[in-house]
Amino acid sequence: MLWGPPESGWEAFWRHLVDEASWSCPIPVMPASRRTFASTCNRLCGRSRARDKHRPPFVDPNSSAVVSETGQQLQIALQPNTAAYNGVYSNSTYNLSGRMVQVELAQPVNQAGWCEDFIQVVLDANNYFLIDAGSGSMVFRSMVNGVNNQSVLATFDPAAEHYWRVRHDQTANMINFETSADGTKWTIRKSAAVGFSLTSLRFYLYAGAWGTGKGTPGTAKYDNFQLISSANARVNVALAANGATASASSTYSSAYPASGTNDGDRKGANWGNGGGWNDATTDYPDWLQIDFGDSKTINEIDVFTIQDNYASPSEPTMDMIFGSYGITAFDVQYLNGSSWVTLPGGSVTGNNKVWRKFTFSPITTTKIRVLVNNSLYYYSRLAEVEAWIPWCQILACRRQPIDSRSRSPSTIKLDCNSIVLKLGLLAFNAAD
Numbered sequence: 001m002l003w004g005p006p007e008s009g010w011e012a013f014w015r016h017l018v019d020e021a022s023w024s025c026p027i028p029v030m031p032a033s034r035r036t037f038a039s040t041c042n043r044l045c046g047r048s049r050a051r052d053k054h055r056p057p058f059v060d061p062n063s064s065a066v067v068s069e070t071g072q073q074l075q076i077a078l079q080p081n082t083a084a085y086n087g088v089y090s091n092s093t094y095n096l097s098g099r100m101v102q103v104e105l106a107q108p109v110n111q112a113g114w115c116e117d118f119i120q121v122v123l124d125a126n127n128y129f130l131i132d133a134g135s136g137s138m139v140f141r142s143m144v145n146g147v148n149n150q151s152v153l154a155t156f157d158p159a160a161e162h163y164w165r166v167r168h169d170q171t172a173n174m175i176n177f178e179t180s181a182d183g184t185k186w187t188i189r190k191s192a193a194v195g196f197s198l199t200s201l202r203f204y205l206y207a208g209a210w211g212t213g214k215g216t217p218g219t220a221k222y223d224n225f226q227l228i229s230s231a232n233a234r235v236n237v238a239l240a241a242n243g244a245t246a247s248a249s250s251t252y253s254s255a256y257p258a259s260g261t262n263d264g265d266r267k268g269a270n271w272g273n274g275g276g277w278n279d280a281t282t283d284y285p286d287w288l289q290i291d292f293g294d295s296k297t298i299n300e301i302d303v304f305t306i307q308d309n310y311a312s313p314s315e316p317t318m319d320m321i322f323g324s325y326g327i328t329a330f331d332v333q334y335l336n337g338s339s340w341v342t343l344p345g346g347s348v349t350g351n352n353k354v355w356r357k358f359t360f361s362p363i364t365t366t367k368i369r370v371l372v373n374n375s376l377y378y379y380s381r382l383a384e385v386e387a388w389i390p391w392c393q394i395l396a397c398r399r400q401p402i403d404s405r406s407r408s409p410s411t412i413k414l415d416c417n418s419i420v421l422k423l424g425l426l427a428f429n430a431a432d
C-alpha cells in the first residue's frame with residue numbers, strides 16, 4: 001500500500017506510470033514517437049494530481065518495476081516484456097535557484113529499445129526539466145506552460161554521459177542540461193530560459209519501459225544524487241557588499257583605503273584612488289583585517305597583491321607574478337576566540353605571486369587578516385582579500401531523520417563540500 005500523507009524531508013513513494021493499455025489517450029507508436037511518451041505521461045499526471053493534490057503522478061504500488069536500494073544505489077528493475085514505470089521522488093520541494101541537481105547513472109536500462117531512464121525536475125505537469133536516455137539516444141527537455149522545447153543527442157554513450165545534471169546559471173538566468181563522464185568536466189547539451197519559478201521543485205528518478213517492453217529490459221541504477229550550488233553561486237563573505245568591513249594597521253592616506261581590498265575588484269584598478277590598500281609605515285608587520293560582521297564558516301581565502309603594472313592592471317591569474325611592489329612574506333590568519341591563528345599552510349615567504357589561494361578544512365570565525373611581514377618597495381599593498389564559504393553553508397540543507405519505515409535509516413551522507421544526498425535516504429520500502 002502507499003505511504004501517506006506526505007511528510008517533511010525525503011520520502012519516496014512508488015511512482016508508476018500506468019500500463020499503456022489502461023490509458024485513455026492515444027499512445028504513441030514505437031519507435032519514432034518515443035519522445036512524446038513522457039509528455040503524454042505528464043498530461044495524465046496532471047489529471048492524477050487533480051484528484052489528489054498531495055500525490056505525485058502515477059503513484060501505484062502495483063507497478064511491476066521493482067524499486068530497491070542496494071549499496072546506497074537506487075535500483076529499478078524492469079520486468080520482461082512489460083510496460084511499466086517506477087521510481088522515487090522527493091517528497092519535499094527544493095529551490096533550484098543558483099543550484100544544480102545531478103545524478104550518476106551507474107547503469108542504464110537496456111538501450112535496445114522500449115526502455116528508458118529519467119531524471120526530472122518538476123514544478124507541475126506542464127512545467128519541468130527532464131533528461132532521458134532510451135533506445136540509445138538522449139533527450140534534454142524544457143517544458144514551460146506545456147510547450148515542449150527539447151534537444152536530442154543522437155547517440156547515448158553510457159560511459160561518456162555517465163553523470164547528468166540540470167544546472168541553473170544564476171548570472172545568465174538560464175537552465176543548462178549537462179552530461180559528464182567523470183562528474184567533474186561537464187558538457188552543456190542544451191540551454192533554455194528558466195520559464196517558471198524555481199523555488200519549489202521536486203526531483204524524480206525513475207525508469208521504465210513502454211510498448212511491448214523488452215525481453216531483457218535490465219535494471220537502472222542511480223547513485224550520488226546531489227543538490228548543490230551552481231559554480232557561480234558561491235559566496236565571498238569578505239565582500240563589503242555581503243556585510244564585511246575592512247580595516248588596517250595603518251593607511252598611507254585616504255587614497256589607499258582598506259576598503260579597496262573588499263570591493264570585489266581583484267585587479268586593484270584605480271590604484272591611488274581608492275582601488276587598494278597601502279600601509280603607512282616602512283617597517284613590519286602590518287595587517288589588513290576583514291570583519292565579517294557575523295560568524296562565518298569558510299574554507300578558502302584568496303589574497304591579491306598589487307600588480308607591477310598597477311596603472312593598467314589585468315585580471316589576475318594563478319600564474320601572474322610581480323617584481324616591483326607586492327607583498328613577499330605574510331601570514332593568513334583567523335580569529336579564534338581572542339587569538340589570531342595562522343591557517344594551516346597560511347604562512348608564506350619568498351612570494352612573487354599576485355594571487356595566492358588558501359584552502360583548508362572549514363573554520364568558523366568572525367574575522368580574518370593578512371599579517372604582512374615583508375614586501376617590495378617599502379610598503380604593504382593589497383588589491384583584494386576574499387573569503388569563501390563551502391557549499392554546505394550555502395544550502396539550507398537539513399540532516400533530518402528518515403522516515404521510520406525505512407529499512408536503511410543510516411545512509412544519509414552529507415559531504416561538507418558537495419552535500420551528497422545519498423540515494424539511501426530515499427526511504428522507499430518494497431514491503432510497504
Ligand SMILES: [Ca+2]
Pocket residue numbers: 260261262263264265266267268275276383384
Ligand atoms: Ca579591490
Ligand SMILES: [Ca+2]
Pocket residue numbers: 279280281282283284285286378379380
Ligand atoms: Ca609597514
